[in-house]
Amino acid sequence: MFRNRIPFAELLGISVDVQVKGFVADVTATLKYKNLEENAVEAVFVFPMDDDSAVYCFEATVEGKKIVADLQEKEQAHKTYNEAISKGLQAFLLEEDTSSGDIFSCSVGNLLPGQEAEVTLCYVRELPVEADGAVRFVLPAVLNPRYTPKGEAQSVTATRPQVPIGQIPYTLSLDAHFQSPYGISKIESNCDITPLEYTDSDKTAAKVSLAEGHKFERDVELLAYYAEVNKPSVAVELGVSGAPEGSVMAHHVVMLNFCPSFPEAEEQFTCGEFVFLMDRSGSMECAMNSKPNSPQRIQSAKDTLVLLLKSLPLGCYFNIFGFGSSFESFFPESVEYTQKSMEQAVIKVKEMDANFGGTEILQPLRKIYKTGVRPDHPRQLFVFTDGEVGNTKNVIQEVRKNAANHRCFTFGIGEGASTALIKGMARAGSGIAEFITGEDRMQPKVLKALKYSLQPSVKEVALKWSLPPGLVPSVLSAAPRSIFQGQRSIVYAQLKGKVSAEREVSLEYKYKDEVFRNVLPLSFVDGKAERPTIHRLAAKALISELEDWDDSGLEETKKKILEASLQSGVISSLTAFVAVNKDTKQLVEGPPVRRDVPAPGKEGAEALCYVWCPSLRESINVSVITPGQSAASEGGGGGDAYCSVMNSEASEEYESPFLRLISLQNADGSWSLGSDLAVILGMTEAVLKSKKPQQSVDDSAWATLLAVIRLHTMYLGQRDEWELLERKALSWLKPKAGLRCLVSAVLPTLLFLGYLF
Structure with a gap:
């Protein structure tokens, strides 16, 4: 699967300095190279970069001499670089990939045998604020191979050699300094970091460092909590x-x-067309994170879809699309949300698998947009994907063309999801973008977006x-x-x-x-x-x-x-940084040997998952996962060759008690009094009925009230996920006869929960 060893590791290490002031990060990253070969080499490093980053400086240091790069029109920069290499001079090139603004490549040309060189790039970027008030900085470290649809130019990520995670021959160090005039309460990370150290007495400045031994299996995320964050x-x-x-x-x-x-509106729209576009490519079978028994991306997405379906209002329209190398929809066109259509959709959701091959999102998008918008039912598009596509710009342009007819909410699932795709689609469609990584739960982020879509515009x-x-x-x-x-x-x-x-x-x-x-x-x-x-x-x-x-x-x-x-001096898709060492002491004769810096990849059986997926065998050549070859050729592969079907425990269907409870809710917001609900509540159906305050009380009203109480008493920490379900339930309950009798029966509980009917 992989080379047994990488004999010549041109990139030795990456050191990063992060200066955060409020909501802006200024980052300096230095890459140290050394030629361990007997011939001159050209080292090429392809790496991820957040799409919002403004790269403003690139320079090289060779034998104590600093060479500051010029920003040139891209074609001219390539000409400058190639001419320097052909003359035997050392040259350095930094550019954004033509396919996507979140992929960069750095070329170090004519590095002499035994010679060391450092290249430094600087960029600034805005920092988003999470729902819990954390200011979030991410250093991208994961770049999955992007799927290339047939007829498209091959992604640069497809030709990178890979080695198993843990055997990456270069290291990563990071120091981060935070400043906020309102004080810093804490800094958390998804990686091991040093203890928080305040650098001034009033706790308005602090620093942390990344612990040694980062394995490049995840992006480095730092969450800073300021004393005041929602202040204009x-x-x-x-x-x-x-x-x-x-x-x-x-x-x-x-x-x-x-x-x-x-003011937050008490009422919600009961109109609207909700279209859910779900990635069902092979890579969605990967685990959500690297921890044992982590759920698969597709399973987490399925659970989320069930919650969404249960949370929709009566009177709206909806449809669900699944896409991969091909696509399909649950219904020929959006259907009215009723008990029957909801039940049909829930059954189909639970049958979904990540078995649709590659990641071609453009065709289902065009299909959705060709379908006419329903009068008085504004379209809301929810897109779930791990973002491993090679035609990012085409997809974003398609969303923008149709921006007047819908809003687009996007969700990047798992490590390495394309920030250019996820943010670009949301920006073009006037929606919001969310990323679900590490141990994040998908459901609260998605339900928050649904709440936005249900509010008056x-x-x-x-x-x-x-x-x-x-x-x-x-x-x-x-x-x-x-x-x-x-x-x-x-x-x-x-x-x-x-x-x-x-x-x-x-x-x-x-x-x-x-x-x-x-x-x-x-x-x-x-x-x-x-x-x-x-x-x-x-x-x-x-x-x-x-x-x-x-x-x-x-x-x-x-x-x-x-x-x-x-x-x-800020790089764009049409420009590139180029530096030439005109004082090269020893000219190189002939072209240098190209060496692509290896990227982390899955090992052994995990990387071979496609071989064991019969439905995909015709769409992918097993050799695409060989280092140095295309991982996106023949219309298949890309990041989808990295899914794991080996973790049988993680891939087993498991429905939590919470999901079982909400799965029983009807489309109108009510629960039915039956054996399934009784089991969840820990009693028999007969006992449940006998507990009614009066036998004349409607069974469904009694069941609904008990289900709502169950949500409050057992799942209060997940309120963001069931808040819309509760609103439907209460709206259904209020006009019911006998409600006062029900309230009296459970009054202590209701008072404790703060209910007011």
Whole structure:
């Protein structure tokens, strides 16, 4: 399966320094190389990068000499690099992959025998806030091979050699420093880290380090908990002196961090079309994490789908699509949500397997979009995938083309899910993106998105400026097209002209019939920074906005992307960093030997799972998992060759008592009084009926009240998952005759739970 050993490990180690200030991370990563061969080599390292990262610096150090790279148009950068190599000079190249903005490659050319070299790249990025208030930093370390559909250019991830996890010949070290003016209470991680160390007396600065021995089987995640996190803020940077006139860097830039808030609606829409698009490719059979008996991705997704189906309101429409190398839907078109259609769908969900081959999401998307939208039933699309696709940009463009007809909520499942795909689809479809990694539970994140989709839409979103005469705002990133309760909205803008006084900017929007305003003051006193971090983030936002809309290849758009990239020094899909050591002491004769830095992969039987999946044998060649060969050839494979079917305990169907309880709920929100419910409640059906306060009381009302109490007493920690189920149950219960009798019978419990009927 793998080479027994890697005789020449050109990459020795990676060291990362992370500086987090509030909600922004400035990262410096240094890669140390050494040529252990007898000939000159070209070392090529393909690695993941979060799609939101603004890479602004690349430099190399050889024998004590620092060589700072130039940012050039990509074709010119390749020409510069290749000409240097052909002349025997040392050269260095850093570029974003053409297929996806979250894949980068670094080439170190003409490294002499025994010679060492270091390359350093720097980037900045915004940090998201999790539902529990944690500020989340992730250093991507997992890059699964991306599935390449037939007819598409092969993904660069397909040709990387692989070695078993634990035998990676290079190391990773990471030091992270956090600063927050409101204080830092704790820092947690999915990896082993050193104890939190405060670096000042008021606990506004702290640091942690990654423990030794990271195996590259997971991304490195750090969660910082600040004393205040949901507080609106504004950051201002004055223009950079010497920057080209008219460029992003030349003028003042503001980063507006809004935290919109509005009354949570008690009522929910009973209309809407809910389409669930489920990845059923082979890689969905992988475990959710590396711990023993971890559930499979497909099983976690199936459990989530059952919860979603139970949580939908009567009167809506729904459908479920499964996709892989092909796709299928539960119904020819979306059907009305009734008891019968819900039961049919739940049965089909429980029969789903990860047996659809590769990951081709574009065709089912087109099928969904070709189906007409129902009047008065706005379409909400929920996409579940491990994100291992090779045609990311085409998929995002398809969502954007149809953005006016739906909202798109996306969920990246497992380590290595493409941030470009998951975030790009959600951004294009005015939804939200969530990632489920490590020991995260999928259900609460998905149910949160469903709650958003059931709330009345926020309309007429606009920025309103109050500025002195002569100071003109220019928005660099699009104003939010949708707003959700508790979700931050970040906007970058450029201010051209003379600053004369403090002013303000507001985000205005209409919720139902009421207009809300979130006001932020603008202060230009302390706007100058040592490094133009906000300018770089703004440039990245502008570049991303232009690239998202560049689906027709317009030359004018490409020109704007190039200008924004070259003038700001932030890399784009059309540019690359290149450095040449013009003082190379010993010229290399002839082309260097190419060495691809190996990536971590599954071992032995786990990597051979496709061989034991008869339904997939025709769609994949076993040899695709051989190191150095394509893992995405012949229309199959990619990350899907890494699923594990060996963990029989993890792959066994298991339905928890909680899922059994909610599986019994009817479409109208009620529970039926029967033996299945009685078993869950720990008694017989006869005893359950005998406990009714009066025999005239409706059986279903009694069963529903007891089921709701069971949720509160046994599963209070999972309230985010069943809150919508409870709302349906209470709405069904309230008009029922005999409710007062039921309430009296269980009054102590109801008072304890805080119920008020």
